[in-house]
Amino acid sequence: MNGTKDIVLPKFYPKQLAFLEAKGARNCYGGAAGGGKSFVARWLLILQAYKYAGINILMLRRTFPELSENHIKQLIQILNCKNPSKSERLAEYKADQKVFIFPNGSRIKMGYCKNEDDVYQYQGQEYDVIFMEEATQFTETQYIYLTSRNRLSSEKMKEYGFKPRMYFTCNPGGVGHAWVKRLFIDREYTPTENPEDYTMIYAQVTDNKFIMENNKDYVNNLMNLPEDQKKALLYGDWDVFSGRFFTEFSIETHVIEAFPIPKGWRIYRTRDYGLDRTAVLWIARDFEGNSYVYREFGESNLVVSEAGKKINELTEKWEDIYMDIAPPDLYNKNSQTGRSAADIFREKCGHYLTKASNDRVQGWLTMKEMFKLESINGEEPKPKLFIFKNCTELIKCIPLLRFDESNPNDVAKEPHNITHMPDALRYYCISWTYEPIENPSKKNRKDTLPFELRDDDAEEEKYISWD
Numbered sequence: 001m002n003g004t005k006d007i008v009l010p011k012f013y014p015k016q017l018a019f020l021e022a023k024g025a026r027n028c029y030g031g032a033a034g035g036g037k038s039f040v041a042r043w044l045l046i047l048q049a050y051k052y053a054g055i056n057i058l059m060l061r062r063t064f065p066e067l068s069e070n071h072i073k074q075l076i077q078i079l080n081c082k083n084p085s086k087s088e089r090l091a092e093y094k095a096d097q098k099v100f101i102f103p104n105g106s107r108i109k110m111g112y113c114k115n116e117d118d119v120y121q122y123q124g125q126e127y128d129v130i131f132m133e134e135a136t137q138f139t140e141t142q143y144i145y146l147t148s149r150n151r152l153s154s155e156k157m158k159e160y161g162f163k164p165r166m167y168f169t170c171n172p173g174g175v176g177h178a179w180v181k182r183l184f185i186d187r188e189y190t191p192t193e194n195p196e197d198y199t200m201i202y203a204q205v206t207d208n209k210f211i212m213e214n215n216k217d218y219v220n221n222l223m224n225l226p227e228d229q230k231k232a233l234l235y236g237d238w239d240v241f242s243g244r245f246f247t248e249f250s251i252e253t254h255v256i257e258a259f260p261i262p263k264g265w266r267i268y269r270t271r272d273y274g275l276d277r278t279a280v281l282w283i284a285r286d287f288e289g290n291s292y293v294y295r296e297f298g299e300s301n302l303v304v305s306e307a308g309k310k311i312n313e314l315t316e317k318w319e320d321i322y323m324d325i326a327p328p329d330l331y332n333k334n335s336q337t338g339r340s341a342a343d344i345f346r347e348k349c350g351h352y353l354t355k356a357s358n359d360r361v362q363g364w365l366t367m368k369e370m371f372k373l374e375s376i377n378g379e380e381p382k383p384k385l386f387i388f389k390n391c392t393e394l395i396k397c398i399p400l401l402r403f404d405e406s407n408p409n410d411v412a413k414e415p416h417n418i419t420h421m422p423d424a425l426r427y428y429c430i431s432w433t434y435e436p437i438e439n440p441s442k443k444n445r446k447d448t449l450p451f452e453l454r455d456d457d458a459e460e461e462k463y464i465s466w467d
């Protein structure tokens, strides 16, 4: 670069090289702790700043102390910023603006987003490269907002043929575990996301020769961590992470193949409603008090009457809803119309709702009790709550729920989008008071199949009408 000394590159490990060479729109290097992610992150910034004169880069950590301790100090040293002779410096560091400025006009802005709204400080800015270090510490809302800031900053960058990019490094766990896992591990995309944009490089601690040779104790320490933390930080396992609330839940035990609901089992319906998400679960209770979540419905942007209509469309005529459970906030009256969501569900959709308690701690504890394996009369231990395989949103959300940092008996309310289905289930769990008894009037029912109504049964079936 003109007017500066040449920079001496370290020897990168193969995974680090793969990350440096990744040029997709979204590139993630994640997994085990100590793989060398932060190290390569710094070099990636420097190399891009060197290669593309005038590039505008944003480097983010969640908090300023993390940013300062992990990157600013090291970059100041690598770039020789404190050298008294200007010509010996590879870049200037302007501490008041937290920006490194290179002689070729490239800039690396060092930023952080401690609070949810801190991300809006980048409003109106354009960054050719955005780097989210420890990406799983950021919320999905922050990530989505940042994607809107990732665009070409100048004509010059266009001339290079440069495509705006985002880079991520991370370990499993943290408030952003769910969105990172969806994009880079599960690779489940919305219609507006292009799968080819997402590149994942899996980090292992064994990738890092420096640690393996000089810090053997570090690996031993990881070995001694509790099982889920060990899996996440030593092996980079994305299916577990520390802070998980429902440690008693496992896919192998609680998720089962669908089966026809036998006659006489009591049917419950439970919901969480908001414009952001309508989440509804249909649950059958057997005569031993076991509960089976057998259907779910989740959709965003539905007004109350639309949500009610869809719920009715999904509810089959054989389903004689014993209790239709709803959270207390649905009973809040609108100050202008004087009517509540519960009123609209009743008047327009025929839903006679039962108000659940919103004692969160008690609700989660009841759910934990129901997930817990228990042996009755010396039999094989079993839970009381099962989920049919087809309820995919609920099954995905439960393992992602984390402890609320300020109250270990409560579930964190962020990320909000994973709380809707579990909230609906919580309202059911807390409303459960007694086991169903066989209803003699239903003795003659011929059908055991839940998903069809026999003609000769139709007349005697009570069901919720939406006509």
Ligand SMILES: Nc1ncnc2c1ncn2[C@@H]1O[C@H](COP(=O)(O)OP(=O)(O)OP(=O)(O)O)[C@@H](O)[C@H]1O
Pocket: 010, 011, 012, 013, 016, 032, 033, 034, 035, 036, 037, 038, 039, 040, 171, 208, 210, 211
């Ligand atoms: N290519 C390399 N050459 C020399 N040392 C390296 C190299 N890569 C990483 N290291 C050293 O290995 C150690 C761990 O690296 P680093 O902090 O980048 O790991 P990490 O994956 O970010 O860890 P964590 O998951 O804890 O954030 C550091 O001391 C770093 O300087």
Ligand SMILES: [Mg+2]
Pocket: 037, 038, 039
């Ligand atoms: Mg790191």
